[in-house]
Amino acid sequence: MTTPAAIELDAVSKVYGGRSDVPVVDTVSLTIPAGSFVSLLGPSGSGKSTILQMIGGFTAPTSGRILFSGEDVTGLPPERRPCNTIFQDLGLFPHMTVAGNVGYGLTLRGEPAARRATKVEAMLGLVDLAGFSGRRIHQLSGGQRQRVALARALVLEPSVLLLDEPLTGLDERLRQQLRDEIGRLHRRLGATFLAVTHNQDEALALSDVVAVLRAGRIEQIGSPRELFERPANAFVARFVGADATIKPQAVEPGAESWTAIVGDRRIACTPPPRRADAGGYVVALRPERIRAAGPGETGDLGPVDVVAATYKGRDVEVETRLGDGQTLKFLVPVHGGAAPPSPGARIDLAWTPDRALLVAETRAAEA
Ligand SMILES: Nc1ncnc2c1ncn2[C@@H]1O[C@H](COP(=O)(O)OP(=O)(O)OP(=O)(O)O)[C@@H](O)[C@H]1O
Numbered sequence: 001m002t003t004p005a006a007i008e009l010d011a012v013s014k015v016y017g018g019r020s021d022v023p024v025v026d027t028v029s030l031t032i033p034a035g036s037f038v039s040l041l042g043p044s045g046s047g048k049s050t051i052l053q054m055i056g057g058f059t060a061p062t063s064g065r066i067l068f069s070g071e072d073v074t075g076l077p078p079e080r081r082p083c084n085t086i087f088q089d090l091g092l093f094p095h096m097t098v099a100g101n102v103g104y105g106l107t108l109r110g111e112p113a114a115r116r117a118t119k120v121e122a123m124l125g126l127v128d129l130a131g132f133s134g135r136r137i138h139q140l141s142g143g144q145r146q147r148v149a150l151a152r153a154l155v156l157e158p159s160v161l162l163l164d165e166p167l168t169g170l171d172e173r174l175r176q177q178l179r180d181e182i183g184r185l186h187r188r189l190g191a192t193f194l195a196v197t198h199n200q201d202e203a204l205a206l207s208d209v210v211a212v213l214r215a216g217r218i219e220q221i222g223s224p225r226e227l228f229e230r231p232a233n234a235f236v237a238r239f240v241g242a243d244a245t246i247k248p249q250a251v252e253p254g255a256e257s258w259t260a261i262v263g264d265r266r267i268a269c270t271p272p273p274r275r276a277d278a279g280g281y282v283v284a285l286r287p288e289r290i291r292a293a294g295p296g297e298t299g300d301l302g303p304v305d306v307v308a309a310t311y312k313g314r315d316v317e318v319e320t321r322l323g324d325g326q327t328l329k330f331l332v333p334v335h336g337g338a339a340p341p342s343p344g345a346r347i348d349l350a351w352t353p354d355r356a357l358l359v360a361e362t363r364a365a366e367a
Pocket residue numbers: 016017024042043044045046047048049050051198
């Protein structure tokens with residue numbers, strides 16, 4: 001049996017007034033299964049928030065349909081959709097107490113006071129804010145506010161929760177903590193979560209499915225693993241961290257493996273998921289999987305000139321120049337045992353796994 005879709009976008013487009021012919025969301029179709037955690041990932045301005053706003057009912061699509069559990073909700077106002085949205089600014093009432101904020105929607109629904117109090121307490125326990133009910137919002141830290149916003153949305157037991165950049169503006173430690181918490185809440189509640197983010201770590205860690213957006217169009221939809229192992233093109237590869245890219249002089253197709261020719265080296269690559277158009281192909285590698293070949297070892301690529309080595313906290317980023325002038329950067333862990341090569345050195349590069357990813361540079365038809 002297939003799981004019914006919680007949300008479906010059917011060829012949804014959005015053109016904002018005044019920018020007549022440039023859709024910020026361009027014929028997006030997307031199916032979000034009930035109970036899943038889906039993230040919309042993309043750079044600033046790619047249309048992520050606009051999609052969320054259209055699903056929430058805060059802005060109308062210019063064309064296309066939005067369905068909730070098979071029912072067309074395109075024309076319905078937000079309050080008639082079975083979903084709740086947590087906006088970037090959280091929208092908490094600063095002078096109300098935590099309990100007042102969390103119970104607000106229940107009050108509007110006319111829930112009796114005693115039942116409301118029980119539900120609010122239970123929800124505050126769930127987000128680790130038991131004992132905070134009497135506090136005012138301005139007396140809370142950023143992370144605590146975020147959890148109040150989560151509690152306020154979740155206490156209404158929506159079947160769909162929409163999250164717009166839920167972890168933006170928090171420090172790294174709190175981001176991780178809250179990220180884990182959102183993941184736990186999702187598993188515990190069984191509701192459908194749809195989050196918008198420009199942070200790939202966040203999207204990959206939390207989601208069952210990630211849709212990568214560029215300029216209002218979906219570049220690829222897949223599990224984090226699929227995006228990692230089979231990025232559809234160079235944009236997706238770079239966005240999920242395979243951002244050490246090399247433009248080969250030529251490629252030779254093969255059944256199991258393709259060959260990319262760079263200088264006098266032949267690089268074994270996975271076959272590209274999509275055929276390239278005029279943009280050609282790039283070899284995409286993860287900077288942390290590249291290393292300097294040892295003395296006497298012939299690497300996968302080389303020789304290259306080391307032009308800079310920059311300390312980046314956990315790693316040293318080594319910038320190299322290929323014979324044809326292309327730049328390639330890789331990372332050497334500070335505590336990994338091997339010293340990073342010095343500027344001026346001429347080295348070979350090697351990488352794991354043996355085969356590199358070969359991807360089309362630009363959007364192209366399916367292979
Ligand atoms: N109300 C509006 N009127 C006109 N243009 C808008 C409006 N809202 C957004 N846009 C434009 O639509 C495009 C997509 O914006 P959107 O906020 O959906 O992108 P995003 O991917 O969520 O970006 P960010 O990560 O910066 O929030 C941008 O070019 C933006 O300037």
